[in-house]
Amino acid sequence: MRIAFLGLGRMGRELARHLLDEHDVTVWNRTAAAADGLVGEGARRAGSPAEAVDGADVVFTALFGADAVREVVVNARLPIPAEATWVDVTTLSPAQAREFAAWAAEHEVWYAHSPVVGSLAPARARALGVLLGGDPEAVRVAEPLVRLWAAPDRLRVYDSAALAAADKLVNNLALAVAMQGVVEALRLGRSAGLSPEQVLAALDGSMLTPTVKAKGEALRSAAYSDTQFSTDLLAKDSRLMLDTTRLPLPALTAAAAALLDASRRGHGDDDFSVIAADDAR
Template sequence: MTLSQLKVSFLGLGNMGNAIAKNILNKGFQLVVWNRTASKANDLVNAGARLATTPREAVANADVIISCLFDDKSCLDAAQGENGYLMEIQKNAIHVNTTTISPQVANQLETLHKQHGAYYIAGPVFGRPDVAALGKLKSFLGGNLEAIERVRPVIETYSGGSIIIVGNNPAHANVIKLTANMILVANISLFGQVYAFNERWGIDHDMTHEILGTFYSHPSLLAYEARVRDRNYERPMGEGFGVEGGLKDVNTMLNTGDQVGVPLPFCSIMREHYVSAIGNGMADMDWSALGDIARLNSGLPLQTQQKK
């Protein structure tokens, strides 16, 4: 089957979905689209796509289904019920769901697809709608590896940023996407705290921007990531910076923020973590041992406990 013969259905035409669907259509695939608000499909219909009135109608005869919905509920609603796409999905059809959803619902959807002889691929994407319009999203893929390779030409139309195959478990792709968003949203919040902190102390935003740019491109950041990854918190006598030093600096950060009325919630959390580290016998370790407190709070063994 040539690419032009491959029948693709697309479910969900919000800003992100519309941009992804346009890339698929522009690469010559036959495209049927569905959206709860039909008028959002007008530009795609004018460009050659066919509009379906229900998810069930949209997937009839489809080789590949791509969905870009909002949340767990919208994904399950589109799948199930009298007009759900599972009522009409073809045997061996491949469904790639680009929506950011919970890993539990990803597992549920995989089970439902298997019951109908179809393949479910979790394919959440990383990037904003403007990046989607350029076809440069990053895709995280989890599911049947053979099915992923079969549908790769469609995924490539919008994934110029890269395709990362997480493995054969769809849930893992959603966990990785949530990890990416966790890093992003944590840094956005941190940026806000840093700018407020510096502004209260009379430091110009341009200087803060310069410092942030320098730090986020500095190799030391990834060096600390590697320490946490490898759980390498050893600190030879007289070298490095210890946990007690980290606690001292975090307390100084909090006191400095207090002086100008700037709360620093990240620092409050880090103070608690450093106190926990000391209480768990980690006072002599490198201050990056802070990274192990998430393990403690999750019931995972600490570095010191594993050595006993």
């Protein structure tokens, strides 16, 4: 298939790479250098989004958020060919997914929303959780493509793009709240006389064990630059969750405030576990 892939951030590069063996892939990124590695592996570089989608059967977007999707696709009136399939990997709110599905329908484009669950290591290993929802025709076309980076038992298909978006937000809420749980455990332990290492040991076997296992080394070494999921991204997603809910989310509200504070202090590009940095010392 002729595939255009727009957006080559950390995750976008990993996903686009999995398409190269089986498909003709053209890539575009606002910062052109981000495409260098993929071009070296056989992708074609486009100078603009419009050039990238010319003649494409499938268009992937993996952008920072809804505003970026609007800028690149909607406001720019991106000339995606009629009856092509647009697969948006960008994390969105359900309302935003409905917005882009409506735009696609108006322009005779099949739309699917397919965010991923997981970080860079499972992306490289083709072991991500993958969510997929949208037009039946878009889902039919997208499913074999997104399976290229999905774990065999971790693809969930919905009958609407909005439900796939909601699933993704629920997953990211768990990330933010669990990390905030580690922060508060460290604070409680310190108040009661435990060292940070003793607190991390105390959490072994607890409901927070997966988070400690995933982020413990970063906490112990105070090294947060090996970013699996950035502070800025999770802060942005937390705002989507708070905008979507009709009910209070106090744990998420605390985590969102911590993420925003870390971002304002210059840690936006660091791994989101940096919100525990001050307490893990």
